[in-house]
Amino acid sequence: MAPAFMVSAPGKVIVFGEHAVVYGKPAMAATISLRSYLHVTTLSKSHRTVSLRFPDIDLDHTWDIETLPWDVFSAPSKKKYYYDRVTSLDQELVDAIKPHLSVVSPNASPDARKVHHASAFAFLYLYLSLGSPKSSACIYTLRSTLPVGAGLGSSASICVCLSTALLLQIRTLAGPHADQPSDESEVQLERINRWAFVGEMCIHGNPSGVDNTVSAGGKAVVYKREVSGRPPTVTPLRAFPELPLLLVNSRHPRSTGTQVAKVGALKEAHPTVTNQLLDAIHEVTDSAYKLLTSPDYNKDDPASLQYLGELIQINHGLLTSLGVSHPRLERIRELVDYAGIGWTKLTGAGGGGCAITILKPEADVEKVKGLMDQLDAEGFERFETTLGGDGVGVLWPAVLQNGTDEEGGEEIDQEKFLNAPDTAAIEDLVGVGVQEKRDGWKFWRPT
Template sequence: MHVFTRSGVERTSQKFHSTDTSTVKKNKQNKTATPIPSRSHNRRPLPPIRPPSPALPPPQPPLPPILRSRLASPPSASASLPPLAVFRLSPPSRPPHFPTSTAAAPIHHPAASIHHSCARSAGRASTFPSKATRLLHWWPPPNPVAATSGSRPCRQEGFVRSLMEVCAARAPGKIILAGEHAVVHGSAAVAAAIDLYTRCSLCLMPLADDKAAATLELDLKDPGLTFSWPCGRLREVLLTDEAAGAREARPCSPDRLASIARLLEEHEIPEAKIWLSAGLSAFLFLYTSILGCRPGKVTVSSDLPMGSGLGSSAAFCVSMSGVLLTAAGVVTAVGGISGEGMGWELVGKDDLELVNRWAFQGEKIIHGKPSGIDNAVSTFGSMIKFKKGELTNLKSSNPVKMLITDTRVGRNTKALVAGVSERASRHSDAMASVFNAVNSISEEVSSIVELAANDEIAITSKEEKLAELMEMNQGLLQCMGVSHSSIETVLRTTLKFNLVSKLTGAGGGGCVLTLIPTMLSNLVLEKVIAELESHSFRCFKVEVGGQGLQVCQGGCSYFNGDVV
């Protein structure tokens, strides 16, 4: 019997050749299968079974740059350090580098809590998973050999000084759809939030052993200025070290305002930036009233041009109050924002009321006697109708888009308001009719924005009515004497493309609104923007009626000093 291997070489199967012939014939008669020669002698032996290798520990997240810089030069070994918390994820798990001894069990420390649920900057991924509540981990990892039974793991001296509590808040700017100036004389006004924000981030440092070395720092990104105050100097001038009580918004007393002015005099503010003094006063008042004289760093950035009628000062006060009250544990988030996916969370209604009261106190320092409409819109968002101190929330059923043109022309709001009042005193009957007409326009605008439109025809009709009311309101503002040549240039430019515009805010320059119809093509819109920018104006495309104050606790972006 010959058997061919896979290589085609003929060989004789010894085992099959030795089979008895009679047995083979018997098998044929019984129709049984012919025995198949065994090939076990051709198989390679299997490798021995080895126990599975232990799973490699997951990679640890990189140390944030600011912590690396602080750990580069640890302080003296005589510092007394409280126990720290171990890095935890949800569900809790022990870090792979941490000793398994029961003596090395983690102990929670309040100063080590950081909630990493924050956003990412555009195009930059977060190092930490969002929506995860964590505790800051030991860094560098403790030496497992040093942790013996009955002893705690080793850690670097001075590590507590590297800990920080990080949180942030952002508040939107606002536009006034109808009712500027007339609202001061009893007419209704309609204001709305826009998706341009002022953002404040806070790195709240733990109290150092040497309180004289602790500082409070304010970094203003847009002007490119940084201000710093030693905490000891703050305690000396303000005669306080503790917060006055964050749960109750108290006005700034004249004595406290005078003390804050003394602190500002110690800084050489550039003459071109002297207008920052009021904002710095509001910052020092809010910070020391809510958090006392604790060391920390506050970073502020904004999409809003300052002094242009978009509520930049109110957005500053609201976002500042929000981040300080969040750090104080008074304000808490209630949930994420649908579709955002960036870690910003909404705030409950009661907490928003408290933030609004604090922001109003800051606005009083900046403006003297504000109406309260700017900080209310920035806090609560959406659209509101404001009349004689009463706020009515409006629910916009359809998105409204506007083109905001910043004329880059500064103006004096107080002087413009005073000018309207003088004109009203000289022509009381005529101006009363103007104010009544503005009131009717505001009431109709508030009704239109809440009107539901389910198809293109209804949406187009709604936008046409809104455009007509904006055009009438602009004519009445011209009667009040608050227009400007730059505003008229914007009106003429947009009218070439059959678009309606009106000023927003105090007038005399500032910003101008242009309604963007839903059916307007992007090509036409780009032509409008290009022609406006040829006059050295600046344009923003915004959506009206968005969310108000939002907070974010933690996030790796803030370790680098950035603000998302």
């Protein structure tokens, strides 16, 4: 049997360019160190089942491998290969999966069942596309430190994990390893990203592709929608610095569609002013891009960080002028500004959701503690994380040097992984985000 292994991929935030991106202007997205983790356990040959376990959303289902619709997926006109680019879902394949989704979580509430079916749909579509009837029996166990539905790319992170694990199992990925050439890393990440996008189509229907792209490749990207149905332009930003980040969830529900429609209505009522605001957001994104791609850019230069921080504040002010902020988001900004410890903006669609703060390196420790206490007291959810870190990573086999006395390291088995009670325990057990990079995890790192 193959050893148990793990895959991990990060979430993301929009750093610059929200809403302007809807109108063909660029946006910049970067990874955060909150991540999804996938543990893969291969069962003995006597088993012929595949299981998907996602305890964070109470999903646990097992399928009989032999009864899955392999005949439809392997038909000559339907069969896809690991190197193919899939840009739309095949309705015949979707229909073949539906009976195997209908048996998932039959007694769950309608809202929970919807989430379970979306996760199972993405998994089965990828599993059937990349696997075969001879695939080994396995248990795929997912855990995440990312809040779901907060605009942080949790579904894309999961799809990147699934895509990577399945491609590893059919032995179509090289690496990752420390001496891997950059162009080879690029090829592997593109392969992972193509199939992660297929998973995102299963969940969202018509995703932009930016979330899975930044989650797979890491660091940051500049994303621009093209006209006339052409694919979007995605430019990696390998020079994006790793920065300490305070991420605060307002806990106010948000609707991307509602906020996009609000800006659309404003643009119709006040076209000149609104277009100038959108153009100004474009200039902010472009200014950040020029700084980060300048040959003179130095990530350790305090002046560069100050410049990025000021752009963060300007971007937030422009988004507020578009009417997409919220009193809870403004309260977060107000508290951070009063403490004087960083630069804050809303991230994503607005109207609720999250705010990000790039922390000043010289921030007073007592003021930071006071801010954290105040955010807790006012019912905000906060995460001390890192901006601009690694993308998808692999731990093969699932063994870590976790400061234990266990010979050869600590084996992360399925039971230990499942029993981690919360996100902090997951980080303590296998985390590759906030903590120092642990011996064992490896990443594709193109330069």
